[in-house]
Amino acid sequence: MGSLGSAYCLPLLFLTLQLLLLLNPSRGQDSCFEEEGGVEVFSKGVFSNFEYNLQESLHFASNSSPSTTDWTLPPEALTISTVSLCEGQPCKPCIRINISVNVTGLPKLKGFMVQGLELNENTFHSFRILKKKNAKTGDLWEVRYDCWTVTPGQYLSVTLTTVPNNDLSISKMYYICDRDAKPDFQYDHIAEEKKIEISVPKGPDVYVRLCYQANICEDLETSGKKLITSSQNASLSYENLLPCLCIEAFYTYPDSKRKKECPFQKHPEPYIEELLQVSVQEIQHHSDTMTVRYASPCPLVPTVTSCRKQDGKCIPEKKAIVKEHGREYYLESADRDHHLCFKFSLLNHSLIKCPDRRDRLWHMDVKIQLTQLLLTISSTVPASFSAAVCHQNQQTGACDPQSLIYNISTQHQVRSQVLQLWLPRPGIGDCIKVWRSDVRFSHQHLICSFDFSHKHLGLLALATSLVVFTLVFIIYTSCRRIWKIFTAPLWRRTILLVYSPDSAEYKTLICGFADFLHSILGCEVILDLWDMNTVSQIGMLPWFYQKRELVSERNGKVMIAWTRRSMSMYKQWKNRQVNSIGWKDSTNLFGAAMSCLEKDFEVQQEHKNLQHYTMVYFEGLCEKKDIPKCFRKISRYRLLQDLYRLVSHLQDTTYMSPPCLIKAVAKYLMKKLISSEKRRGLQHHIELCKNKLGEDVR
Structure with a gap:
């Protein structure tokens, strides 16, 4: 066969190695890895547990003479790994060959031949190592060959054969990783099923995952990474479609560079409403401070203001200043009331978050007397309250005080107190306005006169009429029954x-x-x-x-x-x-x-x-x-x-x-x-x- 550089010889070598792989299908790992310790500094050469003679850069040779034994080489006889050769700058990837063969039953064995072909570059490598005569050896022959300089990002076909029993062989396919390469992928969004289908082209195995891009791309709680082998698909599910939802792919070997695509960041408006619902948490109260936490997986920051619910709308509270600390927003000197809310605004979308209606610190009860009104307030915290008789404006909804403002306070540091306050009896069309006066923001509760009638004579007359009518009806019904009993057949059964x-x-x-x-x-x-x-x-x-x-x-x-x-x-x-x-x-x-x-x-x-x-x-x-x-x-x-x-x-x-x-x-x-x-x-x-x-x- 001609020299290694002959142009007509390389295709023949490629076809020959492919035939060897078909005859002996043992394969190496599909992704490369680097030995422990990162970049390894080593001397180029051969290390073995016996004295040897080495021949490198051989011509391609094939000997099809029959073997005299049925013994075959196991897969662990040949291992391949990638190291970095840094004799000069920059460092280059280099293939290390490890041979480990138990020679029991092979008395005529003299050594090994290793041949390798870079498939994309069509570059041939080979060496042969033979044991010296009279060299002392054990049953296990071990050889480490450093090393072949190769081009990353392609497959290397390596064949190990015995000398002279060269029909005892093993072949493996090894991928030479490219540390700077990023995996390519395609995706298809299936919105109705809340999942993304991802596919990768033919090549080494790839991990894919979904993540939310903030400072780093954080994993989803409901979805982990998935392995995709060559020309296969993976389906990744999500629970919330947020604008910072991204797809990330990387090779299986350590320190692989990652490729990331965020398809929803260019047009985030349709997903802002769901982002606000996921990010805004429940409102908490600490003393007289109302706090809400905005825990968003996306880096988008909303504008937060305070508003007050009234007639189905949330009217901005102009004097309220919402402060921010980290991811928490808080409003100071505020009563715990479901009318006072936070409003989150982001990209023409808004979300109003209000406290729980049942989460109140004080309650009140009103009883009407002949000349006065008794207001009973039950408070679970030390607080001050004010009340007044007012007349409600039907157009603006405001209630202007018609009397003095009456104040009452609980004892400091005493919880669960009951307070009683006497107010003048309201007139027709008047209301009672009650609010907490020791904080800046408190809802004014209105109890209008139509909620309790002060026309006692009218009620008494109505009740008397009902009683008289009921008695007359009972007497009339009883008389009819008695009359029927004595005048008509009673047991018409x-x-x-x-x-x-x-x-x-x-x-x-x-x-x-x-x-x-x-x-x-x-x-x-x-x-x-x-x-x-x-x-x-x-x-x-x-x-x-x-x-x-x-x-x-x-x-x-x-x-x-x-x-x-x-x-x-x-x-x-x-x-x-x-x-x-x-x-x-x-x-x-x-x-x-x-x-x-x-x-x-x-x-x-x-x-x-x-x-x-x-x-x-x-x-x-x-x-x-x-x-x-x-x-x-x-x-x-x-x-x-x-x-x-x-x-x-x-x-x-x-x-x-x-x-x-x-x-x-x-x-x-x-x-x-x-x-x-x-x-x-x-x-x-x-x-x-x-x-x-x-x-x-x-």
């Missing part, structure tokens, strides 16, 4: 009567009891014996469901007449023995009723509301022990002994009358019932049923 058909005599008793409820108590009674045509047409079960819905709509009652025979039939129904000998109801009346009502009981018990159900049983035909447990939560009445209670119960659920009226009318009706033919007929039917029950038992 819809009652669904459910029974067990024990016998023909018992059916006659049920019909008599239904007639008693209808004719004496005025109830609308639903009974299957009175509606047999409909029952025969639609069936017993649909008839019961239809009538149950009607009772529910009319807010009526389901009245169950119970007997000893009902208990036995209920047990048979629970066991579904509807075809047993004891079941004498050919139309399945009792079973239809129980099937319909059982679901209602489950729902009602769940809501603890059983007032729509009532159970009655006749004396001698049933006892309380004969009633199932599931029915014992509803009202039970023993007839005719509890007839008075039953009447009272029906009356109470009908008109919601006062208890005294219920008892009075119930007693009146009971006297009527005692002498009625209906009651005597009902008692006669009960006796017949008792006799029938005795015969069945015998």
Whole structure:
């Protein structure tokens, strides 16, 4: 092969080294680094742990003779680093080659050959180091070669091969860093997602980050730096878009120069409002000084003034001078009041910051007397207060004093005091003005006369009229109720009567009891014996469901007449023995009723509301022990002994009358019932049923 300087030979060398990298893909680090200690002063030469012969600036050589062993060089056999050669000025970057090979299993090994090619400059470097004959060595051969002077900002391809086993090789690609180079990048702002997409061209790895540019570029709290490898993108998020938001990029090696772009600094106006909201902190009070801190990540400085809120506007406080200390703005001799605010102005934008409305040091209360007004002031700090009667100007809003100014002060160094001040009674259209007088800036609180009426006679007349009207209304309503009780049927309730058909005599008793409820108590009674045509047409079960819905709509009652025979039939129904000998109801009346009502009981018990159900049983035909447990939560009445209670119960659920009226009318009706033919007929039917029950038992 020709000399190193031959022009036609360099492309061939480049292609050959690229083929070597493909055959042996071991690569070095993608970014350069500098040895500890900064610029290192060293003597150029070779250092090894064995005696050697060195040959430099060799021609490119390739030997493809086969190897006699399967052993391969590990990646750590070849390491590359950058040092600075300062033999002259200025210093130049120089490549240091370190070789470390365990030669166990390589008895014929004589040395190493190293070849390097700067890809951009197309410059070839090489050296060969051979062990001298009879030189003593161990199992680990170590060589440090100082050094190749190279051009920064490009890649260097380095190949290490063994001699004579030159097919045992390793190749690495190494980037020669340029300390003066800055990484290039492109960005895309996605405003709706509050993030910035950043991309870098092909080359060494790059760190990118977002920062706020002040004296230095400070990191964002919500975003850190990200590593971008060659031809890849990174997405950086931000929380607040401020005019000093910048993008910064730098290489991964130490002391890399940084490239920074601040795309929002040229036109900061759209972002000033958000900058003020982020930078202005809460207002603090120290003694009589009102302080606010402006902690801005950007170097823009606003103009700060004081203003007073009035009618939705903030009117400038001309006499107030806002002082500045560092990043804090404060106003001295000011009361803690939400009307006094700070105004921050920057590039045609402004932000008004006021104290918290609840953050007050004193409160007042006013009570009107016959001839005077009592003003009570509660203060948590030592302070002085002034008050006066004034007349408000409707055009300007000012309140000019109409009386002397009354002053009062708390004791010094005493907190949480209550002060009382007597003022003359204000006239019509006058107001009371109260303010703190020991500070320069205090809000004047106005309490106008329309807030409390001084026309006591008018109030008394109005109250008397209301009381008289209320009494007349109550008396009129009560009289109407009493009149309705004595003149109209009181218990016009819809009652669904459910029974067990024990016998023909018992059916006659049920019909008599239904007639008693209808004719004496005025109830609308639903009974299957009175509606047999409909029952025969639609069936017993649909008839019961239809009538149950009607009772529910009319807010009526389901009245169950119970007997000893009902208990036995209920047990048979629970066991579904509807075809047993004891079941004498050919139309399945009792079973239809129980099937319909059982679901209602489950729902009602769940809501603890059983007032729509009532159970009655006749004396001698049933006892309380004969009633199932599931029915014992509803009202039970023993007839005719509890007839008075039953009447009272029906009356109470009908008109919601006062208890005294219920008892009075119930007693009146009971006297009527005692002498009625209906009651005597009902008692006669009960006796017949008792006799029938005795015969069945015998």
